[in-house]
Amino acid sequence: MEGEPFDRRLSRADMLRLAALAAGAGVVAGPTAAADAAVTHLTKESGQLKVMDWVGYVNDLPHHATYAAYLKKYPHNKPQFTHMASEADALGKFHAGAHPDLFRPYVGWVKYFAKSGLVQPWNPKLIKNFEHLNPFMVKAGQYKGKQYGIPDDWGFDAILYRKDKVHPKARSWGLLFDERYKGKIAWFDDITMIVAAGLYLKAKNPWNQTSAELDRTVNFLKKKIKLTKLLWAYESDLWQAFRGGDVWIAYAWPNDWVTMKKKFPVVYMRPREKPIAWVGMFMLLKGTPRPHLAHAYVDAWSSKKSGKWLEDNYGYGHANTQARPSSSQLLRALQLTNPKAVTLPNAYLDRDIPQRPLYAHLWEQVKASG
Amino acid sequence: MGAGEGVGLTLDTTAGRAAPPARRRRRLRRGLATPALLGLPFSWLLLFFVVPIAIVGAYSVDVFVLFPGPHHFTFTPWRAFFSNGDYFPLFVKSIEMSLSVSAVVVALAYPLAYYLALSGTRRKYILLLILVVPFITSYLLRVLAWKVILGSQGVINSFLFWTGWRAEGHPLSFLLYSRFAVMLVLAYVWLPFVALPIFVTLESIDRRLLEAASDLYASRLQAFLRITLPLSLPGVVAAFLFVFIPTVGEFVTPSLVGGTSGYMYGNQIVDLFQTGFPDWETGAVLSLFLLAVILTLTLVFVRFLRAGETRTA
Numbered sequence: 247m248e249g250e251p252f253d254r255r256l257s258r259a260d261m262l263r264l265a266a267l268a269a270g271a272g273v274v275a276g277p278t279a280a281a282d283a284a285v286t287h288l289t290k291e292s293g294q295l296k297v298m299d300w301v302g303y304v305n306d307l308p309h310h311a312t313y314a315a316y317l318k319k320y321p322h323n324k325p326q327f328t329h330m331a332s333e334a335d336a337l338g339k340f341h342a343g344a345h346p347d348l349f350r351p352y353v354g355w356v357k358y359f360a361k362s363g364l365v366q367p368w369n370p371k372l373i374k375n376f377e378h379l380n381p382f383m384v385k386a387g388q389y390k391g392k393q394y395g396i397p398d399d400w401g402f403d404a405i406l407y408r409k410d411k412v413h414p415k416a417r418s419w420g421l422l423f424d425e426r427y428k429g430k431i432a433w434f435d436d437i438t439m440i441v442a443a444g445l446y447l448k449a450k451n452p453w454n455q456t457s458a459e460l461d462r463t464v465n466f467l468k469k470k471i472k473l474t475k476l477l478w479a480y481e482s483d484l485w486q487a488f489r490g491g492d493v494w495i496a497y498a499w500p501n502d503w504v505t506m507k508k509k510f511p512v513v514y515m516r517p518r519e520k521p522i523a524w525v526g527m528f529m530l531l532k533g534t535p536r537p538h539l540a541h542a543y544v545d546a547w548s549s550k551k552s553g554k555w556l557e558d559n560y561g562y563g564h565a566n567t568q569a570r571p572s573s574s575q576l577l578r579a580l581q582l583t584n585p586k587a588v589t590l591p592n593a594y595l596d597r598d599i600p601q602r603p604l605y606a607h608l609w610e611q612v613k614a615s616g
Numbered sequence: 617m618g619a620g621e622g623v624g625l626t627l628d629t630t631a632g633r634a635a636p637p638a639r640r641r642r643r644l645r646r647g648l649a650t651p652a653l654l655g656l657p658f659s660w661l662l663l664f665f666v667v668p669i670a671i672v673g674a675y676s677v678d679v680f681v682l683f684p685g686p687h688h689f690t691f692t693p694w695r696a697f698f699s700n701g702d703y704f705p706l707f708v709k710s711i712e713m714s715l716s717v718s719a720v721v722v723a724l725a726y727p728l729a730y731y732l733a734l735s736g737t738r739r740k741y742i743l744l745l746i747l748v749v750p751f752i753t754s755y756l757l758r759v760l761a762w763k764v765i766l767g768s769q770g771v772i773n774s775f776l777f778w779t780g781w782r783a784e785g786h787p788l789s790f791l792l793y794s795r796f797a798v799m800l801v802l803a804y805v806w807l808p809f810v811a812l813p814i815f816v817t818l819e820s821i822d823r824r825l826l827e828a829a830s831d832l833y834a835s836r837l838q839a840f841l842r843i844t845l846p847l848s849l850p851g852v853v854a855a856f857l858f859v860f861i862p863t864v865g866e867f868v869t870p871s872l873v874g875g876t877s878g879y880m881y882g883n884q885i886v887d888l889f890q891t892g893f894p895d896w897e898t899g900a901v902l903s904l905f906l907l908a909v910i911l912t913l914t915l916v917f918v919r920f921l922r923a924g925e926t927r928t929a
Binding site: 331332334335337338341342429435436437471472474475476477479486487490491492602603605606607609610611613614615616 | 682683684700702703705706763767768769770787789792793871875876877879883884887888889890891892893894895896898
């Protein structure tokens with residue numbers, strides 16, 4: 247059946263064996279053991295697990311702590327990583343023939359990928375930690391009632407600034423467009439800038455602006471881009487510029503605040519127009535030959551232990567509601583005790599951009615005018 | 617009697633008779649030598665240049681598309697490119713930057729190459745080696761090192777603060793994340809590549825011409841302007857192209873030190889392929905346009921060079 251996970255890979259004999267195993271194990275040890283037995287059986291999948299992930303995660307070797315449980319369970323099947331520089335980069339690579347088992351786009355792309363036919367839904371029953379994941383984020387990973395995205399890391403897009411140098415007139419996205427700080431501002435090199443500018447300019451729906459609104463937003467950005475020193479695509483670029491004193495104000499993520507506050511007095515400002523919340527979503531490629539290894543990997547990522555590690559080391563939130571960071575500052579900044587931290591009235595959860603190709607095209611024009 | 621004459625005699629004596637098998641084999645080998653020698657580079661060129669360009673061309677007219685679905689041959693991406701008002705200014709900006717870098721680098725490299733080639737110093741090859749030594753390290757490292765030098769708290773600004781020429785907290789901000797930074801780093805990176813072809817050309821100049829000029833009471837400046845410079849022009853033009861062609865499509869250096877104002881046409885091409893939403897059609901159009909312009913400019917340069925050679929002759 248279209249959309250059902252793994253059915254393509256299971257022969258009738260496999261299904262019968264699986265049913266017998268699950269039933270037998272279920273009688274003996276209850277439903278959890280049944281799921282374990284099923285996974286154990288089905289993890290006789292061949293080949294190395296292939297994960298396409300963000301450059302920042304892949305290059306940061308200690309990040310294997312986030313899937314330590316997977317490594318413990320499958321010590322001889324370490325994941326093989328490939329890079330994705332952005333969701334658009336991943337999309338281009340899929341169409342050019344790349345076929346990892348899973349990858350991690352962010353919540354705004356869930357609908358696009360689910361509709362594209364490139365991915366298949368997960369089976370939450372095979373993810374033991376699924377029940378501890380934030381229900382709002384879980385819902386954001388669904389499309390037509392199916393779980394296409396398993397939430398993992400999350401955070402906010404907001405504004406980071408040095409309080410010894412910058413004196414905002416208001417708690418607003420407007421600080422990114424403040425003429426007083428010409429040459430000291432860094433924007434994020436992404437179409438989300440059109441959304442942030444749309445929020446600032448009070449577009450009715452910044453994710454789906456009308457032609458007139460888009461004209462106004464893009465012209466505004468073209469005018470204001472002259473104020474920026476840098477458009478950062480990688481956090482390391484932002485950190486270098488911030489550390490070097492070249493930038494004082496930046497469109498930033500919580501991790502940037504955690505990193506920069508070690509050196510400067512910085513404020514991570516939540517604009518009154520509301521920050522944009524994002525959630526990383528593991529997605530399973532359609533027709534993957536290793537669906538159960540992929541589930542095991544995502545299950546490891548979803549654990550409380552992994553969540554705490556991620557929060558402590560990256561300053562991001564984690565979808566596991568039981569995970570708590572060591573830092574009380576981070577706990578407060580991310581509102582980790584608030585299950586609705588990523589939704590209204592606290593923040594706008596990033597979402598599908600129906601006119602994404604147009605937004606991307608316009609963003610390229612904004613950059614070209616810089 | 618020279619070797620050639622000997623061969624000529626042998627040929628004469630065998631005229632009108634069937635060539636012996638050994639000679640036929642030799643002729644056959646000679647006949648096959650050229651295609652065999654050129655075959656590999658031509659195949660390489662065909663496989664790794666012509667075919668990829670053709671594929672890019674197919675993307676630019678929607679014969680190939682990234683996303684599955686109905687598609688047909690169309691010039692729409694080309695029309696969109698020419699009607700868009702944002703790509704041309706960026707292209708012109710990149711050309712300007714690249715031309716400036718090429719001109720400055722050639723101007724800097726020429727005296728250096730001149731000294732090495734014509735000063736008669738016995739250490740010229742050691743000096744050449746020193747010139748090339750930085751290239752033992754990675755390109756990325758060398759570019760990143762400039763960030764340490766040019767940043768607001770970098771070597772130059774720290775020196776200016778220390779000397780009191782700039783007030784603390786008021787660094788020269790144009791040094792990094794700017795068009796200037798891109799041009800400076802590109803000039804640094806390409807300087808040795810420019811010096812080498814000029815050096816080779818200068819070194820191959822027949823010194824007797826300079827002696828003759830001296831005998832005819834030409835001043836050193838006259839000898840330089842009438843002999844050395846015209847004869848070294850092929851090397852200068854080659855060196856210029858060595859810099860201009862790669863820098864006009866450059867994207868690594870601008871993305872590392874360029875910031876917003878150092879954004880170049882090459883960055884736009886990369887972004888069209890992988891940022892926001894993949895737009896391979898427009899990316900292909902921009903790439904082919906760049907290729908066409910570079911080919912045209914190269915042909916113009918070569919033509920100019922030939923005209924110069926004819927005049928010199």
